[in-house]
Amino acid sequence: MVAKECLFCKIVTGDIPADVVYSDDDVLAFRDINPRAPIHVLVIPKEHLDSLASVADEHRDLMGHIMLVAREIAKDEGLGPSGYRTVINVGVDGGQTVQHLHLHLLGGRALRWPPG
Ligand code: 5GP
Numbered sequence: 001m002v003a004k005e006c007l008f009c010k011i012v013t014g015d016i017p018a019d020v021v022y023s024d025d026d027v028l029a030f031r032d033i034n035p036r037a038p039i040h041v042l043v044i045p046k047e048h049l050d051s052l053a054s055v056a057d058e059h060r061d062l063m064g065h066i067m068l069v070a071r072e073i074a075k076d077e078g079l080g081p082s083g084y085r086t087v088i089n090v091g092v093d094g095g096q097t098v099q100h101l102h103l104h105l106l107g108g109r110a111l112r113w114p115p116g
Pocket residue numbers: 007016018019030031032033034035042088089095096097098099
């Protein structure tokens with residue numbers, strides 16, 4: 001199911017272009033339009049889910065799949081040896097600005113901890 005006014009659903013349907021690095025039946029990954037690191041990829045479910053807070057037991061396999069896709073992309077992007085970070089922002093305090101669940105994959109430079 002896609003949500004009509006959702007930016008990332010429009011990327012899933014191809015109505016908004018994106019630099020796609022991975023796609024399968026359930027998951028899409030594309031480069032962030034405003035990268036915060038040399039490699040910054042967003043991994044999303046094709047099904048519209050507002051956020052991690054909306055995820056239910058039925059999405060257990062999907063969430064595991066998203067994590068493994070992120071790991072494979074990291075490997076393909078050459079981030080294996082140097083390491084990388086995966087982040088899911090949730091809600092206002094988490095800094096979530098797009099209300100379609102997405103996992104950030106960031107790498108290619110040393111990342112500070114904790115984030116601001
Ligand atoms: P959030 O702040 O919700 O965790 O992350 C949303 C991310 O989506 C941000 O890093 C932002 O740069 C990215 N973004 C917003 N609009 C677009 C877009 O139209 N295309 C792409 N590729 N990324 C976008």
